[in-house]
Amino acid sequence: MKMAFISLMFIVLCWSDVSETTEPACSSFNYEEKLLEKMVRNEFKMEQALKRIDDVEGLVIRQNRTIQGAIGTLKEIEARLDSKLSMSKTGATFIRWGRPSCPHSNNSLVYNGIAAGTHYSISGGGAEYQCLPADPELETVVTRADYTSNIYGSEYQTHGATALSSLADHEVPCAVCFTNATTTIMIPARKTCYSGWKLEYQGFLMAERDIHATNKQYVCVDKDAESAQGSNPADTDGALFQFVFPTCGTLKCPPYNSASALACVVCSKI
Incomplete structure (x- = not known):
């Protein structure tokens, strides 16, 4: 080359x-x-x-x-x-009492429906409110039994109250919501969440009236509560929602005050 x-x-x-x-x-x-x-x-x-x-x-x-x-x-x-x-994809659920929708856009609605529970005058039955779906799938196999436990729809008992009085005797809606947080908590007697927790919604602490034959769990009813779809103010009772007031004595006043109903918040944490 x-x-x-x-x-x-x-x-x-x-x-x-x-x-x-x-x-x-x-x-x-x-x-x-x-x-x-x-x-x-x-x-x-x-x-x-x-x-x-x-x-x-x-x-x-x-x-x-x-x-x-x-x-x-x-x-x-x-x-x-x-x-x-x-x-x-993992997360937690919470029930928003008093509203048929979830509070935030990053929540997803699992289902909505109407609050229900044991009739206020009955001493037996379940002790918790239930959020019954608006689209139930009924069990047709069991149509009769000698002994039963009955569940009733719920009503607001807010007569004469300085908040939500227009909802008295109306049925209570509810929504089961999913959040990508790892846990949720309802905190009574608070209007804000503690540091590190995200507010899902704020409301009023409610339960069955304490002189009734039955009792219910304390739940947080949204401060902007609504009546359920198709609801009317007819007084048909059932499971009832009343404001909760603290009693001074073993609860110290202050910081509590027997003239002020308890607030509540539902909070989530990732």
Whole structure:
């Protein structure tokens, strides 16, 4: 290859010298010097070109390593995101009493319906309010039994109250809500959540009247409570919701006050 290159250069230089002078330059020392000089220059250029090729090749290798590292980082980030998304699919539920919808856009409604429970005048039955769905699927296998426990719809008992009195004797709606928080809590006698907790909704602490034959769990009824769809103010009783007032004595006043009904909040935490 090298000999062919030298022969080619020899022919080119001869042709050049013949065109520029009438003397047969191919036989002179001047031609050999020029040939050698051009060969050295070309060899130097070749070395420079090879060096550039090596530099480019090294750059490509480094960039390839950088790209591979970036791909690895992206895969790691993707795995972390998948993990977080997987975690976000877990969460907690809470019941919003007094409203048929969930309080925040990041909540999802599981179902809504009407509050229900044991009739206020009955000493047996369940002790908790239930949020019965608006679209029940009835059990048709059991249509009769000798001994039963009956459940009733609920009503607000807010007659003469300084809040929600317009809802007296109306049925109570409810909504079961899902949040991506890991836990929820109802805090009685608070209007705000403690540090680190997110407010889902604020309301009034309510329960069955304490002189009734039955009792119910304390629940937090939304401060902007509504009547259930299709509700009317007919006094049909059932499971009842009354405001809860603290009694001074074993409860210290202050900070409590027997003239002020208890507030409540439902809070969540991630």
